[in-house]
Amino acid sequence: MPETLSSTSVGLVTPQVARFDTPLALACGRELPAFELVYETYGTLNETASNAVLICHALSGHHHAAGYHHVDDRKPGWWDAHIGPGKSIDTRRFFVIAVNNLGGCHGSTGPASENPATGRIWGPDFPLMTVTDWVNSQAMLADRLGIQRFAAVVGGSLGGMQVLQWAMSLPERVANATVVAATPRLSAQNIAFNEVARQAIRSDPEFFDGWYTEHQTLPRQGLRLARMVGHITYLSEHSMGARFGRDLRTDSLNYGYDVEFEVESYLRYQGDTFSTRFDANTYLLMTKALDYFDPAGEHEDDLPRALSTATCRFLVVSFTTDWRFAPARSRELVDALLRAGKHVSYANIDSPHGHDAFLLPNERYEAVLGGFMTRVANDVERTTEGNL
């Protein structure tokens, strides 16, 4: 945390925990008898509870979206570029909620939690989660916080899929939906990359079919490889080239297999840090949730029909160099929304940063997201004044 805090930071934040003792029925047919969700909030809920914004996180995200936990934190939350006083998602006007999804490894009930039926940790027995399951659990948290209807549900990548699911399955609870760098379904290539990542983890001898904790070890090597291959898909060819080119770590070629190129060193570093802070079973589960998401598939491949229940206003955003969830995937979604006669706006933001662009500051991105959210806040405040 910087010594003098910027006026656009939410500052120090403390995560909270909500415990639920009502069972949650899951898409896989099983149920979670009880669970906990860890979440953070920024800003103040207004009297009519009409200014709440839900932030949905991506594959390796969590509830810490903005601000700092400790004064000595080096980095703020993962979406600090866009959440704060005066930022695109303005915490002076909105009450923002960011929650760690079920199956996660940052405090919400997941594979590393204790299974009440056995007294052991869940490990690989933790049920596979779907985007719909997450939305249902997030809705229970909204009930707990007294929020009947969100002014907006916002998310990027896998988070964007949750936003879509909210709009489709709980339309009366969403006024606006912002879907960033997402896709209505994964392509074969997307699933293929996920499968490489899963195989990297599952073939690590330290994985022990997911029972690594009981063997007092971690499948570090597998998780490291999974992150390395994943990370390649988050960057663009251009951004990798601009950052590393063919630069060498050493003075000359070594004719060996140690790190020689800068890009190798970078990927290894990314893999190493990730493998110590992320849970392998959670990673597996998150990639499966991505693969399974396919609302059109549940409606004979008719995406407009799948979206027909939605009543909110949509903002869809993509980034020009994103090849993981390319602009064409966002266009599919926009065209389907248009065919379904829904309120939709779309912007394709020029950025060299590939899929990662959705996390980064970008002037035009902020103008688009900020413009849309300003209108949402104006609508909220106009309605609130009308009620007083």
Add this chain to the structure above:
Amino acid sequence: MRADLALIYDWVPHGARVLDLGCGDGTLLAALSAQKQVTGYGLEIDSDGISRCLEKGVDVIEQDLDQGLTNIPDDTFDLVIMTQALQVLRRPDLMLDEMLRVANECIIAFPNFAWWRHRLSLGIKGRMPVSRSLPHAWYDTPNIHLSTFRDFSDLCRQQGHTITDRAVGNGSTEGQWRHRRWPNLFGQDAIFRVKR
């Protein structure tokens, strides 16, 4: 509102489903939605225009008109509007057909190259005209398909479309829009209402 937009505003029926091609900052759609219960979308590529639309609550989709309207099914809208964009397109003729595929009716506004001052500039001075409606120099103009009031009438007829109304005027001045005599000579801007 600009006088040309005000005239178009009057022509749009109450409750229509409208597509506005090159909707700019969304002024027209915002007014139509607020006062005439019109629904629909604007298509735009200018980033500032898109942001202004979002702030106004106008549904705007970033789309290059030169890519056509292939993503929009037949008869999705009642009316397509295009102001000051026809002359920058690669193929205005194809766009006219596209507009009348996705809707039964369209309203098109464009600068009339045969306006007497334009003729004066080219015919007497021997220079490409620069005016309020054609503000660019020849070397940096986005206007690659300039036409006249008469040219556009011919195009509509050749493509089998029906002109149901048209007006000319000086777009910047309130109250100057009318059905003049000698429109091809005295109209700086033209607005056509065309049906299939």
